[in-house]
Amino acid sequence: MAERLANRLRAEREFRGWTQAELAARVGVSRKTINTIENGVFVPSTLTALKIAESFERTVDELFSVVED
Amino acid sequence: MGDVDRVEKAERLGRKRSQIFFVLAMVFFAGQSVYFGAPEATRDSPARIGAWLILVILMLFLLATGGFLLQGRDVRDLLNDESARASRVAAQAVGFWATILALIAVYVESMFDRVTLNEAVHIVGTIGVGAALISFATRERRAHRLG
Numbered sequence: 001m002a003e004r005l006a007n008r009l010r011a012e013r014e015f016r017g018w019t020q021a022e023l024a025a026r027v028g029v030s031r032k033t034i035n036t037i038e039n040g041v042f043v044p045s046t047l048t049a050l051k052i053a054e055s056f057e058r059t060v061d062e063l064f065s066v067v068e069d
Numbered sequence: 070m071g072d073v074d075r076v077e078k079a080e081r082l083g084r085k086r087s088q089i090f091f092v093l094a095m096v097f098f099a100g101q102s103v104y105f106g107a108p109e110a111t112r113d114s115p116a117r118i119g120a121w122l123i124l125v126i127l128m129l130f131l132l133a134t135g136g137f138l139l140q141g142r143d144v145r146d147l148l149n150d151e152s153a154r155a156s157r158v159a160a161q162a163v164g165f166w167a168t169i170l171a172l173i174a175v176y177v178e179s180m181f182d183r184v185t186l187n188e189a190v191h192i193v194g195t196i197g198v199g200a201a202l203i204s205f206a207t208r209e210r211r212a213h214r215l216g
Contacts, residue, residue, distance in 0.1 A: 021080070024147075025072035031080045032212050033152040039215045041154050 006067045010036045012056050025056040082137055082211075085146070087209035090131065093203040097124055101195050121191065128198050132157065132205060140210035157210040164201025171196040 013023050020038070024031045029048060031061070036042035037052075053060045105118065135157070136148040171193045178184055 019075050021076045028147075029150045030083060030147045030152065031076055032083055032209075033150050035215050036152050036212050039072045041212065041215060042155065045151055048151060 002069045003042050003066050004040060004069060005063050005064055006040070007037060009034070009063060012058065012063065013038075016056075023052075023055060025053045034059065075143055075146060079144050082140065082144065083153070083209065084213050086136055087206050087213060089136075090202055091206035091210065092198050093128065093131075095205060097128065097195070097202075098199055100124070101191075104191065107125055110126075118187070120192075127197050128202050132160065132198075132202055141210055152212060153209065156205055156212070159208060160201045160205035163204035164197050167200035168193055168197030 009023075011021070013046050018026075020031045024034045026040045027034070027048065028051065033042065033044070033048070037044050037048075049064060053063055056063065100121075104121070135145070135153060137148060139144060140148070175184055175189045175192055179189075
């Protein structure tokens, strides 16, 4: 069974009213990276996942989870 | 420049880069049709061989650095952040396999026909570098289109 990384980035970002560019600026990555993570195309490094979690004042576990397809 | 401005600038340059790299790879491949289409007229021309070599080195340089070297470090860091580096690693893998397949094809061809060293290097180099650049440009274009 295939596993993939699901995330709540878009929901958290939209809840705060941030654009992808604003989140990218807070994390220190490109908008494209945020975009591809949100769409499940790109799996971020641990460092970036931690920085994203820090930006949202959440834990990595609250933002990312492993789901089975 | 604010952080968001930097992100937006990197976004614009990243889109432009993926388009430029794609067009460059297409022009590169199109240029080879002249080389292989009229061999007697072009293969021994030092100017043409030199132009090919310069283009290959330029494409390798762009692939390795991501280009836009005159931009500030902060913008270049965003342009070459981890998703761009992942695209580059995947593109290099595509280039590697394309090179190996081209080598095998040239080797098989040499069993039936005469293939000079110059021709072999030209074919393998063109396919390997071109495939890597197209792969990088395509991945980046796709990533920019999402959303």
